[in-house]
Each structure stands twice: as structure tokens, then as C-alpha cells.
Amino acid sequence: MEENNVEMNGKYVNEETHARMKKKLKKAGKVLLILGLLVAATGIALLAFGISTDSLKHSTIGFIAGGGFMLVGGFGMCSVAGALFYVAHAREIAAFGASTIAPIAGETTNYLAEKTSPGVEKLADAIAKGVRSGGQKNEVSEDIKYCTKCGEKNHKDAQFCQKCGNKF
Numbered sequence: 001m002e003e004n005n006v007e008m009n010g011k012y013v014n015e016e017t018h019a020r021m022k023k024k025l026k027k028a029g030k031v032l033l034i035l036g037l038l039v040a041a042t043g044i045a046l047l048a049f050g051i052s053t054d055s056l057k058h059s060t061i062g063f064i065a066g067g068g069f070m071l072v073g074g075f076g077m078c079s080v081a082g083a084l085f086y087v088a089h090a091r092e093i094a095a096f097g098a099s100t101i102a103p104i105a106g107e108t109t110n111y112l113a114e115k116t117s118p119g120v121e122k123l124a125d126a127i128a129k130g131v132r133s134g135g136q137k138n139e140v141s142e143d144i145k146y147c148t149k150c151g152e153k154n155h156k157d158a159q160f161c162q163k164c165g166n167k168f
């Protein structure tokens with residue numbers, strides 16, 4: 001029991017660390033995403049303004065060049081933000097997958113094996129019976145009928161059961 005506690009404490013600390021790291025990455029990603037969108041939006045505005053002025057002055061070219069640069073930079077920042085989000089989630093998946101999900105999956109398997117195997121057997125039985133009776137119904141609807149006395153399969157046109165002689 002003591003070993004389990006130590007292990008659980010270790011896991012808890014790991015999760016705390018990962019949660020903090022994830023929060024930081026997500027926060028940085030959010031800031032970068034907002035900045036990137038702002039820069040990209042400014043770039044689009046500058047580009048639109050530069051193009052709409054319709055004259056090739058130095059300032060116009062400056063607007064277009066600056067706008068284009070900001071647009072590319074803004075999208076670049078958004079990509080970095082996306083990467084940060086991805087890293088945040090990748091860390092989460094890796095950490096939780098290794099330390100949390102695997103033991104839980106193991107426990108669940110054991111739990112299922114110990115507590116539910118009789119139930120599973122019953123369920124399997126029920127399914128098998130269902131399949132059998134379903135099959136019977138299907139066969140009845142085709143060209144077979146079952147003896148009401150002994151359950152033997154008989155041709156639907158048979159007048160007597162081929163096994164017990166029961167009259168249909």
C-alpha cells in the first residue's frame with residue numbers, strides 16, 4: 001500500500017508539472033495567436049489601402065510591401081501559436097498516456113475480468129440464443145418449420161414430424 005501511495009504522489013506531482021507547463025504553453029500560444037491575428041489584420045488593411053490608392057508612389061509601395069510583410073509575419077505567428085498548442089496537447093497526451101491511462105486501463109481490464117465475466121458469459125449466452133432463435137425465425141420464414149412437440153426441423157410442407165411423428 002505504501003508503494004502505491006508513493007507512486008500516486010509521484011504521478012500527482014508529474015501531473016501538476018505538466019498542467020503548469022501546459023498552461024504556460026497555452027497562454028503563450030493564445031498571446032501569439034492574438035498578436036499574429038492583429039498583425040495579419042493590420043497587414044491586410046495596409047495591403048488593401050496600398051492597392052486601393054491605385055498610384056505607384058513610394059509610400060504606396062511601402063504600404064503594400066509592409067502590409068504583405070505583416071500579413072506573412074502574422075500568419076507565421078499564428079503557426080507558431082498552433083505549434084505551441086500542439087506541443088501543449090502532445091505533452092498532455094504523452095504524460096497522461098504513459099502514467100495515467102495505462103494503469104487505469106489495466107485496472108479496468110482486471111475489474112472487467114473479475115467482476116463481469118459471469119455477466120459477460122450470460123450476455124454471450126443470451127446473444128447466442130438470440131442468434132439461434134433469430135436464425136430459426138429466418139428459416140421458418142423460408143421453407144423450414146419446427147416441430148411444436150420436439151423442436152425438430154421439418155420441411156414447411158411436411159404433414160408429420162420426421163423425428164417424433166407429431167402431426168402438424
Ligand SMILES: [Zn+2]
Nearest residue numbers: 147150161164
Ligand atoms: Zn417432432
